[in-house]
Amino acid sequence: MCQLLGMNCNVPTDICFSFTGFQARGGLTDHHRDGWGIAFFEGKGVRVFLDPCASIESPVAELVRNYPIRSLNVIAHIRKATQGEMRLDNTHPFQRELWGRYWIFAHNGNLIDFSPQLDGRFRPVGSTDSELAFCHIMQSLASRHPEGMPAPDVLHRTLRDLATEIGGHGEFNFMLSNGERLFAHCSSHLAYIVRKAPFAVAHLSDQDVAVDFERLTTPQDRVAVIATTPLTDNETWTLIEPGNLLSFSHGEPEDLGATETLAFTSQSVTN
16 A cells, blocks of 8 residues: 655644655555655645655655755655556645645545546546545535635535545545645554653654654644554554544644544554
8 A cells, every 4th residue: 555644733843753764665664666755834835745766765755854844734655556657747745726725635545436527627637546536625625615715623524524425436545734734534544643742762663763852842842643554663653443534733633523533532552
């Protein structure tokens, strides 16, 4: 399967540590060699880096790993191609504009017999089921909320309904962000951790690298990291229940009502 990585924070934070382990999954510790990408929000702007080659061999990935770009919301993706050739236009994450904001999307899975009718406002550039699903989501949001960005709980319900609809065509793990919050939907595999005071040392499972976050943070910092599988082997990660959509804001999952209670009772693993 593809690999997803997301970060949501209450203060601008770099993702260098997590990306070091994540990068290794693109050809070193795993077999995902069909491209990679990462997007950083900076205010309403977005920096997007894409490369259709394996992340472990990519000079662009080395740049990102050593360049401490600070952001409140980050989405990264390592591709294992199921639909669409290995090309730059098929490389995640994908970007579109809606309601005067950029939206970033990355997907892990495979959608079968998925052919939604698009009205032309949002159209795929590449040939992946993932970008097609993203365009369908953007079109549906625009048509269901023509007045503009809805309240967070309303937006969450709409995205949850769309995730259920699209997920009926196959595996649909995804991450989506508009720079204000980050949405993570689990179809099969997704886990998260919230790092906050008191901070401790974290050790990557894919690389022999450790960081003492106590030395790099303030007591007020809070960072949520979401990944397909846990990135560290000495921390407790929470597995998201399949079928659940979580919204992360200010470095933690939002409580948007009783309908999301399953997401907060998902089992924990030390990994």
